[in-house]
Amino acid sequence: MRAVLFDYGEVLCRPDPAAHQKLLDIAAIDSATFEQHYWHDRHDYDLGRLDGPTFWRRFGDTVGRAFTPAQIHALVETDVLMWTTRLQKPMLAWAATLQRAGFATAILSNMPFEIARAMRQTFGWLAGFTHLTFSCELGLAKPDPAIYTFTCDQLDVRPEDALFLDDKQVNVEAARRLGLRAIQFHSVAQLRGELDAQGLLQVLPQPEEPEVPA
Helix, strand or coil: CCEEEECCECCCECCCHHHHHHHHHHHCCCHHHHHHHHCCCHHHHHCCCCCHHHHHHHHHHHHCCCCCHHHHHHHHHHHHHHCCCCECHHHHHHHHHHHHCCCEEEEEECCCHHHHHHHHHHCHHHHHCCEEEEHHHHCCCCCCHHHHHHHHHHHCCCHHHEEEEECCHHHHHHHHHCCCEEEECCCHHHHHHHHHHCCHHHCCCCCCCCCCCC
């Protein structure tokens, strides 16, 4: 085991509830309707085929809302905040521990340009990762096998020498088909159990629950 690849959303961060509520308020729709349509064009957004304003105009079309330019701007900015303000500090601490122990680390995440740009401008801890694979910058997105192969190549590791963590089972299964060790992430405690069950705690440090600076 030479490398660990982290998804970002729902692994290194969680969506911020206050920002989520603000999106509902701006769009003037209920949570169920929002969730039903939020992901409809998200894959194209993550691939960089859409910019933020276009994504939210399309969202408005699907829910029957004609957003003003000011509302579009607020939706873009609030969406960025939703995915950048509630970091999973225990997971960031574990990534830093892996880095100090000499393991290669990468973030392999589907995300749009606006979020990737905000992360690069804000998060100094990104410099600790060996490589950052953001779908919008590559024009590839999980579960496309090419994005996993690309990331392993950037780390100069074979897939079988890498561990991949993601909250979505479809992405985990795609990684496994390429030979990566892959775990569907739910919580730090669950991750510890999975690592132990697979015998990986014999070679990897154990994830704990410390606080680290955001």
